[in-house]
Amino acid sequence: MTIFTVNKTINKTIYQAFGLHFDSEILLPELLQRQDTQEADVNIEIQDLSEWRSVVNTRENNFTMQSIGFMFEIPNTALFCIQDGKRIGIHPFPDADMDKIRLYVLGTCMGVLLLQRGILPLHGSAVVINNKAYAFVGESGAGKSTLASTFVQSGFQLLSDDVIAVSYENGEPVVHPAYPQQKLWKESLDLFGMSEDQFKPLHDEVSKFAIPVTKHFHNKTVPLAGVFELVKMDSEYVAMREMNRLERLHAMMLHTYRGALIPRLGLKQWHFSSAAALAGELFALQILRPTTGFTAPELMNQIMRKIYQEEMQGDTIYSTEHFN
Known part of the structure; x- marks a missing residue:
């Protein structure tokens, strides 16, 4: 299955929000950027999650806890995985609206991430x-x-x-x-x-x-x-x-x-x-x-x-x- 890809050679952007530092492979213009090189609390990455899609689709409401992390799918948008409060994996679907992907990263993904971190x-x-x-x-x-x-x-x-x-x-x-x-x-x-x-x-x-x-x-x-x-x-x-x-x-x-x-x-x-x-x-x-x-x-x-x-x-x- 074709997925959205990112050139891994480009520098990630460092952001701050919710008392955390984020190292992101996707642009999040809503967040404040940081100029320092402090180690990130959370990595936001494009991730190939295709092997998990059939598992997620068999769960009620497309939300499920798996060994890899907490996963959910938004139809025609992306498959998301939040891992141990430290990583957000994004598997965009073809022709996905990046505005909508960011909306779920900054919404549901952040909510789950904070819960995982005890916030x-x-x-x-x-x-x-x-x-x-x-x-x-x-x-x-x-x-x-x-x-x-x-x-x-x-x-x-x-x-x-x-x-x-x-x-x-x-x-x-x-x-x-x-x-x-x-x-x-x-x-x-x-x-x-x-x-x-x-x-x-x-x-x-x-x-x-x-x-x-x-x-x-x-x-x-x-x-x-x-x-x-x-x-x-x-x-x-x-x-x-x-x-x-x-x-x-x-x-x-x-x-x-x-x-x-x-x-x-x-x-x-x-x-x-x-x-x-x-x-x-x-x-x-x-x-x-x-x-x-x-x-x-x-x-x-x-x-x-x-x-x-x-x-x-x-x-x-x-x-x-x-x-x-």
Whole structure:
């Protein structure tokens, strides 16, 4: 079978994301490049996986754990293999859309890779407020990226969009920066008065666009201070409520990126323990928002007031610049 090939004599490109260094045989313009020669944590390679294709195709949903690594196939695109959190192998199919291949490398592959490395990937967006990370999680379409974009347009910095990489440093949860890009649906662009002609679609099959945020990207790891779960409801008003520990545990498990793959990875116990540890110490609120209307500015104001209250209780000096 013919596959996409790469000239092995060319230099690989070194990138950084999620607190890791990547040595890649494919161009990943979304990621920040590194100029040093530090040894990579992860290699992204074109790999001949043809002998495994029949095995993958016999598994439900084309996702399977094999001796070589965790594998999955996207029809007419590529066969992917993630190995021990250290390597992503890509077997492109003929005439594959490289934009779509990159989408899965930066999405599902990264999610599996982080899980394999013991880094909890939450599904959502994270912004920096007062030198701390706050994450917005929720089901697809809940408005996570739109809310994060509202913060960015108000002068705050983005840490991550779609995949939030959470680990521990010195016993405290931290969020590692992803890359300076947001993914917004056309409907969100319209709400912000942004023209889709200015941005590149993620790939030809979806009306979701890549929005560069280079000037508003925070490229350093910061402590995770809180999580806000967005839930759509049939109401005219925005409501906010604190979650108890059991609800926080449920939210952390429910909103783990590619959580459905965890049993196949053999990580159910690790996932429960990691989610429970995070739920036990995290400040977390559930935000109930109407199913219709552009509520992101109101949500931002309510979130900022709540964070301000929490900071004041902790005797932390906090700027009130964005409350006016």
